[in-house]
Amino acid sequence: MAAYIEPRVLKGFRDFLPDAEIIRRGLIENIENTCRSFGLVPIDTPAMEYAEILLGKGGGETEKQIYRFKDNGERDVALRFDLTVPFARYIALHRAELTFPFKRYHIGKVWRGENTQRGRYREFTQCDFDIIGSDSPAADFEIILLIYSTMKNLGVDVNIHVNHRGIFNRFLTHIGQSEKSVEILRTVDKLSKTGKEETLKSLAEFTTETNAQKILEFVEAKGSFKDVLNRITELSGGSSPESQRLDSLNQYMIDATGCADPFILDPSITRGLDYYTGVVFETFLKELPDIGSVCSGGRYDNLAGLYSKENDSISGVGSSIGLDRLLTALETLEKLPAANSCSAAIACVDAEKSGLYQGLAQILRQKGFPCEVFTDPCGEKNIVKQFVLAEKKGLRYVIIAGNNPVSDKVLLRDLGARQNTELSIEELAVKLIKNR
């Protein structure tokens, strides 16, 4: 057994130490609670699927990044690189077992062999939520309100930038520019990165100078939601189902929250991905807009089409939270969810009494107060060693039990205040639970 293997993790993969993992799980729990409060239900899918399913019509970037291999049965398999494709396959496979409109959330790890130099991870957690099988503006709004409420429950204020892909297309048709709309969309999508001059230059490849100017005027419309809506409605040839849907969303926001402030109509938001067809949105933290959108999404037609023989398509609306970016932001803002961890330990003065120490701890645990029991004796004179251990572990209290741990009075050491208090077990429970 002289063998030695160097302990290391793959580049782009991470171990989570307890403090980080407690926070990560707290954040997930918080998001999950908000989803559940809206009546969304959780699902899960396999980490590994047939490569043909995950690649679908993909190709390009996806094909380069996906972890794909032959399994022991020579099947061509791959690890999921997002939660959207597996969800499309899931809907097609379980259509008959689900009730529509179907509202679900899905939190899980995904894997991409990305270039880690851009500060990206190869294993990361996504959190998706969608409403499938409703084309109603009320469904669009529910997803937007869910984003708003999720962020509110995390203690951060956001601006939600909204747009409608259809109104942009309608505008292009109106100015006689119905060709090259995908290329134009992609160019406009990069406006904030490349700047006005560069965008105009790129647009000139697909359109006339006049139309390029009009396109820029359209995507740069600024002002209140109503002002921008009026402007782009006019530019796209008057009222349309798309402009009416945007108007409804604004009204719903006012009706539901009493205020439409966090709601910005931003015609420059297009979401590069081809599968969005209706409303699209991006979410920016008011205090940290520069980190980019922490939650983006939109409405799509016929999500499961590739995996369905039926011709009746199922449209939906959904959004995805990038958990890593959100965690970084919350850390910067010092708004990480509380660790809600154990804060007390029972000292091990006499190893013989370990069962009784556990008996005392059980009393506190059953009252909902987590309590650790130290397992290695320090001897009565060296109790300070257990204080040091407790401090290292980030605990606030050490409980020094009496001669009969489950009935005698105890000494409560408050490591923060450096105080000792003598208490009965009932008093101890009351004090600990009050000061939690």
Added chain:
Amino acid sequence: MAAYIEPRVLKGFRDFLPDAEIIRRGLIENIENTCRSFGLVPIDTPAMEYAEILLGKGGGETEKQIYRFKDNGERDVALRFDLTVPFARYIALHRAELTFPFKRYHIGKVWRGENTQRGRYREFTQCDFDIIGSDSPAADFEIILLIYSTMKNLGVDVNIHVNHRGIFNRFLTHIGQSEKSVEILRTVDKLSKTGKEETLKSLAEFTTETNAQKILEFVEAKGSFKDVLNRITELSGGSSPESQRLDSLNQYMIDATGCADPFILDPSITRGLDYYTGVVFETFLKELPDIGSVCSGGRYDNLAGLYSKENDSISGVGSSIGLDRLLTALETLEKLPAANSCSAAIACVDAEKSGLYQGLAQILRQKGFPCEVFTDPCGEKNIVKQFVLAEKKGLRYVIIAGNNPVSDKVLLRDLGARQNTELSIEELAVKLIKNR
């Protein structure tokens, strides 16, 4: 886009429909809460690691079952097949950052290309908990009490079968049989499957007939904890640190819970795996013992040895819950954790009022009562369609809002009782929260 890809999942892999996933998450949350109440902290490790690390000294069965492949950078990688090996690597890598004794739990998916004909899955969830860096009997006991409390909190009664690998080895030495101890251990481990005759025959390959009889006498010792302990102590040549440790565990159990009933000293429990060196245990449901152990573990020396250059070994004690087996058992016993899901929806009578419906739902959500909002209008005359939808979704209540949803009285439809009640919003909140 005439392409069609058949939606399917790989054999041994599973989609989780909402009802199953709600239960699975509820079970995990319950186990996690018990771990946290003992002061254990969560960690996580990557799904994928260098193959050399995961295979370690493994080989054999592991090598055949592991999902191993070359990544895009030609690295030899594999998916974790348990949580023990990654934990050993984790301890070696982060030793300096952790405080010992280190108490952690880890819940995560693992992958094994097993033969699915045996009813096994190729992707399944494991839940491990360990105390590392303490050799104290109190640490052994804490893990056992944690198993006991976890099962208690899930509403099931268990028998925990305990043994000590060291006392068996001491016994073998005492009868002059210190060679072939590994082979003997493996043979004895299969006793319950192969029966007495077969075991005697197999043992005869490694030992004399007299010794084979003595071995069988040892492993078949029955009676109260104290009786069995006295018998095996005698058979192994008198009191020893191992027999004293077992005695401590029994006393701790009585001290902590007031009763040692669920605690069985069972010398036939050996746990086949080579890395256990001390106390070992298996957990059986009192009402369903035949499904096998739902939670097994033991004490091991030098977990991280293979990945450590230092000579000072870290011993520990831990256990692992097989979540799938436990789920099946709880289902059979009708003791699955409550779904704790949404039970009410607000009907969509008039789509224009969708924002106000959400406003009403927000009032209930903020009081901690989950509430869905239907997004597709049915018209005032077809409200029964929304009752049908709600019933399909397993909801109990439909709320029919007034003309002004956030201030007028509402009609509460109890789908179970088939009753309508008119209530103010305050009354609605009180009633729903009371009847949750």
